Amino acid sequence: MRIEFVRSGGPAAFPGMVMDATVDFAANPGRVSEKGGYTRDLASQEAQDVQKLIDPTLFFRINNKDLAKKRESGPRDLYQYDIAVHMDDGRTHSITVSDMMGETLEGISPGLGKFLDWAKQECQRITNYKVGQR
Amino acid sequence: MCKVAHRHSFSSHSIFCILPPDILSNIVKNGTPEQRDAAMRALGLDTSLRNQRLTFSLLGERSAGLDVSGATPVVQRTIFDAGNLQVLPGKAVRNEGAPPTADVAVNEAYEGLGNTFDLYLQVYHRNSIDNAGLPLNASVHFDQKYNNAFWNGQQMVFGDGDGVIFNRFTIATDVIGHELTHGVTAAEANLVYQxxxxxxxxxxxxxxxxxxxxxxxxxxxxxxxxxxxxxxxxxxxxxxxxxxxxxxxxxxxxxxxxxxxxxxxxxxxxxxxxxxxxxxxxxxxxxxxxxxxxxxxxxxxxxxxxxxxxxxxxxxxxxxxxxxxxxxxxxxxxxxxxxxxxxxxxxxxxxxxxxxxxxxxxxxxxxx
The missing domain is CATH 1.10.390.10 (Neutral Protease Domain 2)
Structure with a gap:
């Protein structure tokens, strides 16, 4: 399984702060890489924990139009997260949420809200990396 | 109290005269405009500003601006400290009319809410975000190093910023006006965010x-x-x-x-x-x-x-x-x-x- 997440938007939608990251579990036990050059190898336990947060059966049933309605009725100026799950058998599904939709996601697919929290923390690590590269 | 209700064509609602205050309060919060009017009068709320504020608290934010007095609209601010948690609203730290605190974020939020209320009222004769006197609440110190501020439909939320990209979000009064205006737009044109x-x-x-x-x-x-x-x-x-x-x-x-x-x-x-x-x-x-x-x-x-x-x-x-x-x-x-x-x-x-x-x-x- 491979998970991609792209963070955009926020109060200013800075182009340099768009995070385009991939969590690849084929790289044993798992690796996060971001297009700006950031990489982080996950410890075995973290890789297992992150993978468990995504239930593919439930994830692939999520209707993105329903999420769009939730997003539309929510606050403005939030960060947008596009999350795509790619299965080893070739199946792919993606959803778009805002950074304040963790509870909604948790209600749809237990663990998915926690994945969003994890992705947000990873984005902060990527931010620190980008700032450190300046 | 009951006489007042009857004078306002609510004779069929004389039940308001016998309902206990807690039920009347619920009617004030959730009833139709006519029911609210009758319930408020049954509760004996007079038209003083002090009691208008009490009425607002009973009404909650959805219909908080019901004007029972005809008095000039006044801003009603409460600033909360979220304590760097993700729980809203947090602890109330400055109410309307209270002096500044030692926390600059609290004071900036208070001023920014007031500046926005002033522009809309004094220039466009708009009574708060919903044009119905919505009390303006805000929470500062939301989450840890949170890089954003937003209006969640009920209140303002301000992060402290991470200090790397952003400073505290209360620092710019135009950003506070920006976020509150999202509430105005939602109440009016409700432009789709896409x-x-x-x-x-x-x-x-x-x-x-x-x-x-x-x-x-x-x-x-x-x-x-x-x-x-x-x-x-x-x-x-x-x-x-x-x-x-x-x-x-x-x-x-x-x-x-x-x-x-x-x-x-x-x-x-x-x-x-x-x-x-x-x-x-x-x-x-x-x-x-x-x-x-x-x-x-x-x-x-x-x-x-x-x-x-x-x-x-x-x-x-x-x-x-x-x-x-x-x-x-x-x-x-x-x-x-x-x-x-x-x-x-x-x-x-x-x-x-x-x-x-x-x-x-x-x-x-x-x-x-």
Whole structure:
């Protein structure tokens, strides 16, 4: 399984702060890489924990139009997260949420809200990396 | 109390006379306007300001502005400290009329809410976000190093910023005005937050956010900096603000943030799926149109230019999926309605939309 997440938007939608990251579990036990050059190898336990947060059966049933309605009725100026799950058998599904939709996601697919929290923390690590590269 | 209810044609609701106060309070919160009126009178609420505030607290925010007194609207602010947790609202730390605290974020939030309330009331005669006296609540210190501020439909939420990209979000009063204006837009045009209507939604927040700041500083259009979020970028970032309404695309150019991508005209409109279809990017086009109108008219931007934009945001004929062109047409029509079809105000509006390429030069001449 491979998970991609792209963070955009926020109060200013800075182009340099768009995070385009991939969590690849084929790289044993798992690796996060971001297009700006950031990489982080996950410890075995973290890789297992992150993978468990995504239930593919439930994830692939999520209707993105329903999420769009939730997003539309929510606050403005939030960060947008596009999350795509790619299965080893070739199946792919993606959803778009805002950074304040963790509870909604948790209600749809237990663990998915926690994945969003994890992705947000990873984005902060990527931010620190980008700032450190300046 | 019951007599009052009966005088107001609620004789069929004489049940209000026998209901206990807690049930009456629930009716005040959840009943129809007629039921609320009768229940409030049954509760013996008089028309003093003190009791108007009590009534507001009973009503909650949804219908908090029910005017039982006819008194001049007054701002009703409460600032909470979220304690760097994600739980809202947190602990109340400053109520309306209370002196400043030792916490600068609390005081900035308090002032920013007041500045926004003042602009809308004093210039556009709008009684708070919902035009019905909604109390303005805000939580500061939300989450840890949270890089954002937003209106959640009920209250303002401010993060402290990470100190790397952003300073505390209360630092810029125009950003507070921007976020609260999202509440105004939601209550009026309710522009869909996607594509061009989303960029208009963003632009309207920038326009009135900037006007909140200009009104507070009593600056003319020529004196204003037309920046959004000046002071919000952390030390070391190469930039002056989040956006420039005067010169979109020039607010920052930084190795980490990248270069400000805002277009100043339709020729450079950005098509993207990110950020709800580029709502923070393409807002540069209507932002500049407003700046051009305000500059052409001169004087205080909140007066004629701001009035035309306010008339348009509150124009129920404006579609929630309005394009830039549809919004431009509405501003032109509203300028004509308020100032005359041959007025300098309408000409300034048409010229501005033509300059940013939303209205073609030929179309502009035809409309004129």
């Amino acid at each position: 594509g061009q209507s989303g960029a208009l939604n963003e632009s309207i927040s920038d326009v009135f956010g900037s006007l909140v700041k200009q009104f507070k500083l009593k600056q003319t259009a020529a004196q204003a900096d037309w920046l959004i979020g000046a002071g919000l970028l952390a030390a070391g970032i190469h930039g002056v603000a989040l956006r420039s309404m005067k010169a979109p695309g020039t607010a920052y150019n930084d190795p980490v943030l990248g270069k400000d991508p805002q277009p100043a005209d339709m020729q450079h409109f950005v098509n993207t799926m990110q950020d709800n279809g580029g709502v923070h990017t393409n807002s540069g086009i209507p932002n500049r149109a407003f700046f051009l109108v305000a500059s052409a008219l001169g004087g205080n931007a909140w007066e004629r230019a701001g009035q035309i934009w306010y008339d348009t945001v509150t124009d129920h004929r404006l579609s929630k999926r309005a394009s830039f062109a549809a919004f431009a047409t509405r501003t032109s029509l509203n300028a004509a309605t308020r100032y005359g079809s041959a007025s300098v105000e309408r000409k300034a509006v048409l010229d501005a939309w033509r300059q940013v390429g939303v209205i073609k030069a030929t179309a502009s001449a035809a409309v004129s």
